[in-house]
Amino acid sequence: MEEIIARGAESIILKTERWNRIFVLKWRQSKPYLFRDIDSQLRKTRTSRECKMLSVARALGVSTPAVYAVDLDDYTILMDYIEGSQFKQIANSLPKNQLKKFCSEFGTSIALLHQGDVVHGDPTTSNVIIDSKSKLWLVDFGLSEMNATVEMKGVDLHLIHRALETTHWDLQECMLEATIKGYSDTIGEEAKDALARMEEIRERGRYH
Ligand SMILES: Nc1ncnc2c1ncn2[C@@H]1O[C@H](COP(=O)(O)OP(=O)(O)OP(=O)(O)O)[C@@H](O)[C@H]1O
Ligand SMILES: [Mg+2]
Known part of the structure; x- marks a missing residue:
């Protein structure tokens, strides 16, 4: 089961089932108007930054979805689904x-x-x-x-x-x-x- 729940300016947010639980997969898509190298670098940086900062923010007392997996080649983050x-x-x-x-x-x-x-x-x-x-x-x-x-x-x-x-x-x-x-x-x-x-x-x- 996979369902698109949002299309952001730079990503697709999918609701997905893994290990008998519902998660969100945030997938940063390529931007056709950027040079390929820049595009891939940007997606990689933002993906790893987001992954790190979601937990830095939580450590500061802000509620954020927990991250379970990150793939810098696919530009995806698997995180808690917040209903x-x-x-x-x-x-x-x-x-x-x-x-x-x-x-x-x-x-x-x-x-x-x-x-x-x-x-x-x-x-x-x-x-x-x-x-x-x-x-x-x-x-x-x-x-x-x-x-x-x-x-x-x-x-x-x-x-x-x-x-x-x-x-x-x-x-x-x-x-x-x-x-x-x-x-x-x-x-x-x-x-x-x-x-x-x-x-x-x-x-x-x-x-x-
Ligand atoms: N973990 C989550 N659980 C539930 N909903 C989520 C989650 N992450 C994102 N969403 C929903 O998907 C929308 C888009 O996600 P997000 O803002 O992370 O993507 P984005 O591509 O950076 O968006 P934009 O560029 O439009 O700000 C959010 O506004 C929210 O409604
Ligand atoms: Mg957003």
Whole structure:
């Protein structure tokens, strides 16, 4: 049994059965517009990075799918299947207080990464899964990095801001506020630097 559950920008996500259990196989496809060597190098790097960062993130207290196998020649990762919905898909239908709670937890997850000097790299609401027990999971760590600077954390926050205004324009203020509150409450005083950098990056963007 194999079933495609998502086609991301760079990969196919398959639900698959192994050893009498359901898993997800993330398979990075080739991009026809890239030179073959560059394409293969990029898929390899992102696959191994994702594999490593999924467990680095978990060690920092963020829920991520566990990895069972990785194949750098096939560009695949076999990981836990998280049964739930993309935060992006359900945000609109949630009661306001529930929406705020999830945003705050999203902010907390990003804060836990940043406290460990890790950035997610693509922190959008489609990379957040909410399961049936209302637990939040982060996925898609192919662009994640360690040893993150304040600038990199600022960019991560800026990407959240931008994702909220493009995908949730009618809820963006409420969502951003709750996300930043979750972030600041977790990090405390030191959150100021990354948040100030987020504003700075936004201003830079305005005049370019
Ligand atoms: N382990 C998992 N369990 C359940 N669903 C998953 C899992 N991993 C990914 N998905 C689903 O598949 C979607 C695409 O996965 P992912 O974001 O990792 O791929 P991607 O190609 O990098 O996507 P994009 O480039 O569109 O961000 C996710 O948004 C999520 O809905
Ligand atoms: Mg994604």
